[in-house]
Amino acid sequence: MCSQTPVALDQVDWLETQSNYLALHIGDATFLICQIIKAFETQLDPRQFARVHRRAMVSLYNIQDLKPRINGDAELRLRTGQVVRVSRSY
Numbered sequence: 001m002c003s004q005t006p007v008a009l010d011q012v013d014w015l016e017t018q019s020n021y022l023a024l025h026i027g028d029a030t031f032l033i034c035q036i037i038k039a040f041e042t043q044l045d046p047r048q049f050a051r052v053h054r055r056a057m058v059s060l061y062n063i064q065d066l067k068p069r070i071n072g073d074a075e076l077r078l079r080t081g082q083v084v085r086v087s088r089s090y
Contacts (some may be wrong), residue, residue, distance in 0.1 A: 004032040009044065013080050014058040027080060052076060052086040 002021065011026050021032045022040055034041075041051060051057050064077045072088035 013078050016056045052090050067078045
């Protein structure tokens, strides 16, 4: 189930947890890897990726805009058009 395809991190738009897997989103493609987000996060450059939710991280280079929500959370729109929820605690 986990992808054996090498993926360049500079191509990753965002990533999210999916059960015991980590989904790397690159455009319309999604690659599952067998790793948890906390372990994977330690391998990433904090100047390139930021944790925005307990289940998600985004590439800072792909952020288009940020829209606050009433409850204190926010929605982050990526250049690909995808919307990622930003938790107020992140």
